[in-house]
Structures are given as structure tokens and as C-alpha cells.
Amino acid sequence: MSCEHLICAACAGPVVEGRCPVCREGRAKVHHHGFMGLSPLVIALIVLLVVALVALTHVSGY
Known part of the structure; x- marks a missing residue:
């Protein structure tokens, strides 16, 4: 809008x-902006980074 x-x-x-x-x-x-004033693109990138870090720690744990 x-x-x-x-x-x-x-x-x-x-x-x-x-x-x-x-x-x-x-x-x-x-x-209005997304969560805490961040754009949806930045939020998506943060989520993607967190998922990648969790995947890396999970793979390196074996």
C-alpha cells in the first residue's frame, strides 16, 4: 500500500x-517495517545464517 x-x-x-x-x-x-524495524530481507538473511550455523555445528558434532 x-x-x-x-x-x-x-x-x-x-x-x-x-x-x-x-x-x-x-x-x-x-x-511499517518488519520485526524490530528490520526489513523482511534482513530478517530472512538472519534466519538463514542461524540455520546454516546450526547445520554446521550439527555436522561437525559427529
């Missing part, structure tokens, strides 16, 4: 400009 075409009910300005606190909050909700 994009906030390019959304109009703020509080200030009647485009939400994308973030003129008032209501605009900024709405823009933040539309453009």
Missing part, C-alpha cells in the same frame, strides 16, 4: 508530506 494518494483528515494535506502529527503517524503505519 502507498500513501501517495491519501489525504489527511486533520490538515487536508497529502499524507506523504507529513505536515502534521496525524499525517506522520499515518505514514508510519502505512510504511
